Amino acid sequence: RGEASRDVAPANVAAARALAGQFAAALAAARRDALAVGTQTHQQPGTTRLGPARDAPRDAPRLATLEAFVRGECHAGAMATADFLWKTLEAHEKDAAAGDDVAAERCLLVAQTARLARREAREELGALMGPARDWNADAATLAKQRRRAARSSARSTARFQLFGGSDQNASSDKNTAEDPRLAESLAALARVAHRGFRAWAERFARTVGVELSRALPQDERLGSQEVPRDWEEEEAGGGGGGEVSLRLPALPSPYALGCLHAASSEALRCGGHLMSRDGIAALVRATAKECGGAYADFVQSATSTSDRLSERGVLQAMFDLRFVMEALLGPGCMGGRGKAGGVVGDANDEGDVLVAATRAERTLAARLDPIDWATYESFLWRNERRAYSRCATLLGLLTQSHGAPAGAEKVPPATSSDAKATTPPPRFTYLPVSLPAARGKGGGKGDGSVGAVDWSLAGFDRFGEPDETRGAGDEGGLLGKIGQGLGGWVRGVV
Numbered sequence: 001r002g003e004a005s006r007d008v009a010p011a012n013v014a015a016a017r018a019l020a021g022q023f024a025a026a027l028a029a030a031r032r033d034a035l036a037v038g039t040q041t042h043q044q045p046g047t048t049r050l051g052p053a054r055d056a057p058r059d060a061p062r063l064a065t066l067e068a069f070v071r072g073e074c075h076a077g078a079m080a081t082a083d084f085l086w087k088t089l090e091a092h093e094k095d096a097a098a099g100d101d102v103a104a105e106r107c108l109l110v111a112q113t114a115r116l117a118r119r120e121a122r123e124e125l126g127a128l129m130g131p132a133r134d135w136n137a138d139a140a141t142l143a144k145q146r147r148r149a150a151r152s153s154a155r156s157t158a159r160f161q162l163f164g165g166s167d168q169n170a171s172s173d174k175n176t177a178e179d180p181r182l183a184e185s186l187a188a189l190a191r192v193a194h195r196g197f198r199a200w201a202e203r204f205a206r207t208v209g210v211e212l213s214r215a216l217p218q219d220e221r222l223g224s225q226e227v228p229r230d231w232e233e234e235e236a237g238g239g240g241g242g243e244v245s246l247r248l249p250a251l252p253s254p255y256a257l258g259c260l261h262a263a264s265s266e267a268l269r270c271g272g273h274l275m276s277r278d279g280i281a282a283l284v285r286a287t288a289k290e291c292g293g294a295y296a297d298f299v300q301s302a303t304s305t306s307d308r309l310s311e312r313g314v315l316q317a318m319f320d321l322r323f324v325m326e327a328l329l330g331p332g333c334m335g336g337r338g339k340a341g342g343v344v345g346d347a348n349d350e351g352d353v354l355v356a357a358t359r360a361e362r363t364l365a366a367r368l369d370p371i372d373w374a375t376y377e378s379f380l381w382r383n384e385r386r387a388y389s390r391c392a393t394l395l396g397l398l399t400q401s402h403g404a405p406a407g408a409e410k411v412p413p414a415t416s417s418d419a420k421a422t423t424p425p426p427r428f429t430y431l432p433v434s435l436p437a438a439r440g441k442g443g444g445k446g447d448g449s450v451g452a453v454d455w456s457l458a459g460f461d462r463f464g465e466p467d468e469t470r471g472a473g474d475e476g477g478l479l480g481k482i483g484q485g486l487g488g489w490v491r492g493v494v
Contacts, residue, residue: 013271020116027124034070035135038063063132074128078185085114085192096203104203111196115276118189129179197279201286208259209290215255216298222313234379249319250383256320263287267397288328292357295321299360318364322384325357330402
């Protein structure tokens with residue numbers, strides 16, 4: 001029953017777990033062998049049972065002599081393992097960059113093996129590279145004790161620095177401090193994982209960029225002067241005190257949703273919730289860079305011919321570009337008026353990821369009349385933030401580490417003047433699930449916490465209900481756009 005209740009991991013995760021488990025088991029066996037050699041018992045190496053620490057004064061000199069040797073050999077073995085994985089990765093990186101999907105999968109396997117080996121073997125490495133008197137203790141218990149001692153030491157040091165005086169626990173902290181070679185071994189495995197995830201992500205992101213580059217020139221609506229039926233009407237204050245009616249994009253194009261869904265599907269295929277944050281971060285950064293480059297190339301080619309992009313096409317392209325980048329990198333990553341914000345990742349990648357997207361957005365904004373753009377801008381970005389809230393659950397694997405977009409004001413219901421903002425949407429009243437606003441930390445309070453979905457920010461009453469004025473085949477609102485993006489465009493990627 002216990003086996004049946006476990007999640008069935010993807011093949012690459014299962015293989016990486018098996019390899020990492022073998023590494024951890026080898027370390028545990030080495031600890032048993034070292035304990036058997038260092039104690040005056042008649043047990044054969046490998047048969048000593050690890051359990052609670054037992055004081056044996058007569059074994060202390062022998063264990064002290066063996067301790068330095070075991071630490072050095074443990075460090076050398078961990079570094080040799082990381083070096084082997086690094087060289088294996090180098091053997092497949094060039095093929096993956098050239099478009100070899102098998103090589104990219106092997107890079108992913110190496111990355112996941114290094115990450116899981118770092119996680120699974122951390123406790124055993126810490127036990128082996130710790131004091132010999134603790135070799136017979138449980139590795140997990142020792143790890144908890146070291147973390148607790150580190151926190152206590154940090155608080156004690158801060159307290160003595162604040163009030164002055166000398167730390168009486170400094171000498172004991174030195175005795176319980178971790179061997180610096182442990183951090184070096186773990187860092188070597190982390191570098192392998194980071195490089196492997198990056199090679200895999202860049203290979204996949206190129207396929208998304210190619211498909212997006214094909215889809216953009218084929219979108220006839222970007223050059224049309226007609227107002228699409230899925231644009232929402234906005235009321236802006238006029239110069240003479242009256243109201244000016246505007247119709248602006250409110251939903252992303254199908255191919256914009258398609259490329260995001262393709263990235264989310266790839267993350268799901270490669271582990272889903274079992275993927276590390278480093279792997280997800282590598283995927284979203286690489287995909288954002290390729291998507292930004294595709295938009296930059298399209299905008300550059302479209303500026304040479306005036307009929308490729310109409311004013312309405314410019315607005316839709318700006319909406320799609322910012323929606324894609326913020327879904328991948330987080331709300332606010334593009335900053336205000338095209339100024340790049342912060343990106344979580346490598347310092348060398350922070351500016352590089354957003355260079356092309358920022359250039360494309362500025363070029364598109366320059367094609368609009370400055371007065372018109374000043375009128376459109378606040379409404380356009382408000383609609384984009386609202387669309388992000390609508391799609392946050394659909395793209396959960398990509399948006400799980402992002403907070404709620406700032407400045408997304410709550411949208412009053414549009415169908416009834418006396419309806420309250422807290423009224424649940426009809427489509428959730430008959431489903432056997434709890435309301436989305438009741439789930440996650442913070443619920444529907446709009447406090448910006450990760451995982452909370454405030455459906456009043458999304459404007460659930462404007463999802464696009466059936467309308468007799470729509471023609472046959474019109475994609476309609478959000479659900480129609482999702483159907484187009486997930487049903488048609490992504491076939492070229494998957």
